[in-house]
Amino acid sequence: MATLFSAAPFWLDVTAPTLEDMHILQKVFRIHPLTVEDILTEDTREKCELYPHYYFCCFRSFDPDPNSITYLEPISVFSVVAQDFVLTFHRRPYVHATNVLHRIRRKGETEAYADIEESPLTVTPGWINYALIDDVTDSFAPLMAQLQLEVDSIDELVLILRQSEQADMLRRMGEARRLVITLTRLLASKPDVVRSLIKWRQTRANDEILVYLSDIQDHLLAMVQNVYHYERIISRAHANYLGQINVEMTKSSNSTNKAVAWLTTMGTVLVPMHVIGGLWGMNVNVPGQDTGLGWFFGIMAAMIIVSTTTLLIFRPDHFRTVRRYLLPCSR
Structure with missing residues (x-):
């Protein structure tokens, strides 16, 4: 359990909470039993729910380590955001809390280092939740760039492959489609979560975080649209791949039929001669x-x-x- 305290408000980040931990936190912070159930079961969908004195967000991240056995598996990050505190829960360690801590320190050092650019917002529980969502959203950028390069390469090479390279292309299309499905699962519901959070914050006057949340929503919608676009490109490339194989099989079949036909012709000519001879x-x-x-x-x-x-x-x-x-x- 890692804790960041200040006078008020404060941030409490909890890794792998147990049932006893949740009972204590529920009594201290007056957390609703449904929120506790969602955090412990960890099978809830991504959402943003409003309660009398806090709002509860579930926003999924993923394991970015390609050498890990849990690579690209979702990591649910739960946030309980009140006026004077924010609680975050996650089952496995993740890098986003550390990144937000570094960002908070940079905000404190902005006055000393004028060349460091940081948003002028005050560090509040709502800002911390926004920073976590923003960092999770930014973590998808390398995957999107990797997928774009792979899809463009598949689309260009699928019609000019030699026969020896077709098996490798089929493997690449399968891996690209698996990455598209994974990103679709991770990204599809995120714009709705941010939209719900924006609607709630619109009820507050002069909320500066609202503009930044709208920017995150735009990024998420663009990524979702790009993923769907990449899926269509891969589907078209797969159809072209199958069409190319069918053409090659037809050519091979025609060559075989011609050879068999010539052999039949030779037999038609030679068999009567052989019978007479x-x-x-x-x-x-x-x-x-x-x-x-x-x-x-x-x-x-x-x-x-x-x-x-x-x-x-x-x-x-x-x-x-x-x-x-x-x-x-x-x-």
Whole structure:
């Protein structure tokens, strides 16, 4: 449990609260039982709820470490924001609390270092909640940039791949689509949470945080729209990929059919010759073998006539192809 105290207000950040911890905090800060239940079960949706003396926000972050087994798994961050305190709860350690602490320290050092730019807002419980939401939103920027580069690369390369690279492209499309689904799950409900928070803060006069929350909402809506756009690009690339494979399979099938057709044609020509030639073996007297070559040429002519007739009857298309190739040669 890490605590940041000042005179008033203060911020209490709790990591992995137990049932006993929540009972104590519930009595001290008068937290509603439904809020306690949401924090302990950690299966609630992202939302912003109003209670008599505080408002309760659930805003999901994620594990940014690519070497972790929980990479990109959601981390629920619960905030109980009152007028003089803010309580934050999360099941696993996360970097956003540390980033907000550094931001608070920078605000204190702004007067000493004029080159450091920081928002002029006063550190209040509402500002701390805004800073946490802002830091969670900013953490999605590297993932969005990575996804944009990958989607653009897939869209450009899907139609010019060699056959050996197609399996790798299918793997890349699967990983990109998995990242899109993960980002959609993490981002889809965040604009509604910020919108609810904006509506509540609009009831307060001269609320300077309202402008910054509207800026966060714009960023979230832009990221959600970009994710949906990337999903459409990947779907189109996948369709183009499948179409390219179908074209290649059709070409391969046509080549195989041509080879089989030529073999069939050769069989159509040679089988009748083989049948006629097989009538006379080496131990059978051939008609006219003692009278000259007339019988030989007659038998050859008969074989050619039979083969040509068979080709014309059963394979007329191949006869036209053979004639088209033979006529230029005869010229």
